[in-house]
Amino acid sequence: MEPGTLLRRILLIIMFLRVSASSSAAARVNGSARLSCSKPCSGEVKCVYAKGHEILVIMCKQGSCVEGDAFKNRTELTFSEDGCCLQLNNIQYSDDGMYVFSCDKSELCRKSLDVLAPVPVHAAVGENVTFPCYAHTNKIIADRDIMYRCEKDGELVVALQQGNVLYGPGFDISRVSMSLDKYKNGDLSLTISNVQPSDAGTYRCVPGKECWGVTYTPEHVCALKDTSIDLSCSYKHPAGHTVIKSVWFFKEQAGVDPEDVREDKEYQGRVQYTQSSQNNCSLRITNLRERDSQTYRFRFYTDDPNGKYTGQPGVSLSVTGNAT
C-alpha cells in the first residue's frame, strides 16, 4: 500500500454536543480530569460531589486518604504549596456536576465538571460530513441574542454572535454551514464540506457560551502615520480560570498558535501591552507606518488546556499619510 493512503481515506472526527453552562473542566466518559483548587490547607481536606445531596469523593488528613464508595479507586488528591488537585479517573457520565473542596469544614473552592459523550464520525478527504444536532431553541429570538459556538480542539470553527457568523482559521462560509435561521429552526447540525486531513479532531458545539469573550472598543481605528495609537479591548472568561498568557497578533495560520506582534521584527520597539485593569487588553503601537494597517486580534490562554480564546472580529487599523 502506498504510504499515506490510509491517512487520506479515513479520518476520525469526534463531536461533542452539549447544552450546558460554562464549566471549569470538561472530560470524556472513561477519560480523566484534574480539578485544582489553589488554596492551601494544612488540616483535613475534603472533596464532595454536590448535586442535590452531597456524596463523598475523597477526604485526606495527614497524608492518609479515604475515598467515597461512588469514587472508589478512581481518585487521587495531590498537594502542593498553593493548594490541592483532584485527579478523577475512569470518568462516568454521572460524575458530571459540581465538586466542592473544603478545609476543616470551611469551603475552599467549587469546581464544575462537564462530562461529554463522544460520537465518532468518519469521513474521507473531499467528502462532506454532517454532525447532526437538534436543540430546543427560541423561534423568535433576536439575531443579536443568539450565541452559539463550535470549536475544534478548542479553536473556533464557527460561531453565531451579535447577529454575525464568524469563522475560525481554515474555515469559511464555503466549507461550514451554520446560519441564524437554522439556529431558530432548532437545527444546530454542523456540515463541513470538502473535508481535509487537517479537519480531524474533536469538535464541540456549545450554545450560549457567553462566558468567553473579547470586546474591542472600537472595532475600526484610523490614525495618521508617525503618531501612536492604543487599540483597546476587554475580555472575560468563566470563573475558576486563570489567564496564563495573552497575545496580540495579526498573522494567523490554521493549526498553529499565532505569532505575538512583539516578536515581529517590523514592530520591534514599537509595540507595548498596556493594561490598566485586570480584564483590559490594550495594545499601543508607536511610530505608526502605513503598513501597520492590519486587523489585530487578541488571544488569551488559561490554565485549562481547553480554555483558549481568540476575540473576533478584531480591531482593524488604517494608517494614512498626513492630510494636506
Ligand SMILES: *[C@@H]1O[C@H](CO)[C@@H](O)[C@H](O)[C@H]1NC(C)=O
Ligand atoms: C467506556 O469503557 C467501557 C468499559 O471498558 C466500554 O464498554 C464503553 O464503551 C466505554 N465508553 C466510551 C464512551 O468510550
Ligand SMILES: *[C@@H]1O[C@H](CO)[C@@H](O)[C@H](O)[C@H]1NC(C)=O
Ligand atoms: C479497589 O481496589 C481494591 C484493591 O485493588 C479492590 O480490592 C477493590 O475491589 C476495588 N474496588 C472497586 C469498587 O473497584
Ligand SMILES: *[C@@H]1O[C@H](CO)[C@@H](O)[C@H](O)[C@H]1NC(C)=O
Ligand atoms: C459538498 O457540498 C457542496 C456544497 O457545500 C456541494 O457543492 C458538493 O457537491 C458536495 N460534495 C459532495 C461530495 O457531496
Ligand SMILES: *[C@@H]1O[C@H](CO)[C@@H](O)[C@H](O)[C@H]1NC(C)=O
Ligand atoms: C484599557 O486601558 C486603556 C489604557 O489605560 C484605556 O485607554 C482603555 O479605555 C481601557 N479599555 C477598556 C475596554 O477598559
